[in-house]
Amino acid sequence: MNDSTNEGRLAAYLSRIGLAKPPAPDAAGLAALQRAHRTAIAFENLDIPLGRPIEVASDPVFAKLVTGRRGGYCFEHNRLFRDMLGVIGFAARPLLARVHLGLPAGAMPPRTHILLLITIDDAPWIADAGFGGAYVPPMPLGEGGIVEGPDGAAHRLLREGAPGVLPGEWRLDRRAAGAEDWQPQYSFELAEVAEADLVQASHWTSTRAGERFTTQRILSIALPTGFASLNERTYKVTDGGSTTEREIADAADYRAVLVERFGLDLSEAEVAALGLF
Known part of the structure; x- marks a missing residue:
């Protein structure tokens, strides 16, 4: 995208999510942007049962979620979110995650979720505008960090293992409002991810027979x-x-x-x- 396209797309995106102007590229701005995005654009997988292919490149995602006023699933949401973060001035890159929500302990699901690693004032944060199971506010990447969502649920980050281990380096847990127990949501590592990795993971998620989506x-x-x-x-x-x-x-x-x-x-x-x- 050239600069004029970037500016036009950002204006259309902000209108879609109900913001009058871009937020500052800081922690408060990240939280405000993700919150507006997730309250305006639905998470949905309806194109899959309708027999339509899911495309995760910038142009088709923008056309679907912004111009077409549809929703999408994680690979679409976080593609759009990452693109718009970049125009605003955030440094962001994708991470792949294994979703453990609803699975028995010890299960090793494939990496079928995408979240974002954001650098703010030289410190790492995670942000996720595309997790369909709950709303996870942006949070600093650190052991034991806890944030609370608008529904009263809390989310925390824990070290899952050393870099490069199969389960992933970090795990995100959720505790529902009023509950005592924490439930694993997804685990992830910080390795760099190629665009081809995202295409492959999305294709598996949207086409493999018998899977949730x-x-x-x-x-x-x-x-x-x-x-x-x-x-x-x-x-x-x-x-x-x-x-x-x-x-x-x-x-x-x-x-x-x-x-x-x-x-x-x-x-x-x-x-x-x-x-x-």
């Missing part, structure tokens, strides 16, 4: 004081300390929830093609 329709979005998710027909909202959950009744109800909560305007034909009703 090829068998389920998944959506989530961060709320100002909570978090909302839609997994198949189960719609769950945690907001202001209370949680409600219900089953989506029919295709019309599903479309209404997509529009009202997730900002997605799918046609009747597209919703029918999801195969939920």
